[in-house]
Amino acid sequence: MIIGLTGGIASGKSTVSNLLRSHGLPVVDADIIARQVVEQGHPAYEKIVEQFGEDILDEARNIDRKKLGSIVFTNEEKRMVLNGIVHPAVRMGMKNEAAAHLKDGHPHVVLDIPLLFESELTHMVDRTLLVFVDEEIQLRRLMDRDGFTEAEAKSRIAAQMPLKDKVQLADAVIMNTGSLEELKDKVETQLREWNMI
Ligand SMILES: CC(C)(COP(=O)(O)OP(=O)(O)OC[C@H]1O[C@@H](n2cnc3c(N)ncnc32)[C@H](O)[C@@H]1O)[C@@H](O)C(=O)NCCC(=O)NCCS
Numbered sequence: 001m002i003i004g005l006t007g008g009i010a011s012g013k014s015t016v017s018n019l020l021r022s023h024g025l026p027v028v029d030a031d032i033i034a035r036q037v038v039e040q041g042h043p044a045y046e047k048i049v050e051q052f053g054e055d056i057l058d059e060a061r062n063i064d065r066k067k068l069g070s071i072v073f074t075n076e077e078k079r080m081v082l083n084g085i086v087h088p089a090v091r092m093g094m095k096n097e098a099a100a101h102l103k104d105g106h107p108h109v110v111l112d113i114p115l116l117f118e119s120e121l122t123h124m125v126d127r128t129l130l131v132f133v134d135e136e137i138q139l140r141r142l143m144d145r146d147g148f149t150e151a152e153a154k155s156r157i158a159a160q161m162p163l164k165d166k167v168q169l170a171d172a173v174i175m176n177t178g179s180l181e182e183l184k185d186k187v188e189t190q191l192r193e194w195n196m197i
């Protein structure tokens, strides 16, 4: 079974991913692949520099993610351009990694995809699991984790489908408004319900 793990920015997907890994489940992380496919030498890197110019590069000519983020999270059109370059490569990378885990004999694989619903990727998975927090907690955790101003954090949250709309689309929801201990219990309960542990 392929599980699609999703949620909003700073909802707790990586935290849940780590708990899933601790149960022996392999997790394929779309954010990590999205970083790999824009490294120098990859075709997506060239396309991004062509579209966004050399101003988004740092001294070592790597993509400065902070700079690129400040452009695309305040301009939907530019975000779509970036998505159009990066997402096909991410999809391919995820498929390859998932196939390798299945080939290794793992019966279940988790795909951690922040934009699972926005990018209509549910066909890639058998079940969807949403990590939910209310907007106030999401904003606070995002500002605390990344040191963003309120405006920066809000622009990132606004670039995604509201979490309450994702609740309607998910097969199961894990509430992450409580403590990490509670989260751990909820993850375990969900895995048992789906006969995955
Ligand atoms: C804009 C970029 C350079 C900012 O990099 P940065 O290191 O600051 O953030 P990081 O990649 O770790 O993403 C953090 C979170 O932001 C959110 N996010 C990232 N990209 C997007 C996007 N295009 N639309 C909406 N939310 C996004 C996700 O929740 C993600 O988990 C980077 O996010 C990027 O290249 N985005 C485009 C690719 C993408 O969509 N990645 C996310 C899933 S594949």
Ligand SMILES: Nc1ncnc2c1ncn2[C@@H]1O[C@H](COP(=O)(O)OP(=O)(O)OP(=O)(O)O)[C@@H](O)[C@H]1O
Pocket: 007, 008, 009, 010, 011, 012, 013, 014, 015, 016, 031, 114, 141, 142, 145, 176, 177, 178, 179, 180, 183
């Ligand atoms: N139950 C919790 N209690 C307190 N802090 C938490 C809890 N769950 C997650 N956090 C913290 O909130 C922040 C966001 O969590 P995490 O990084 O797992 O989110 P994410 O959904 O993977 O984010 P992104 O979309 O940016 O990749 C982190 O600093 C994490 O340590």
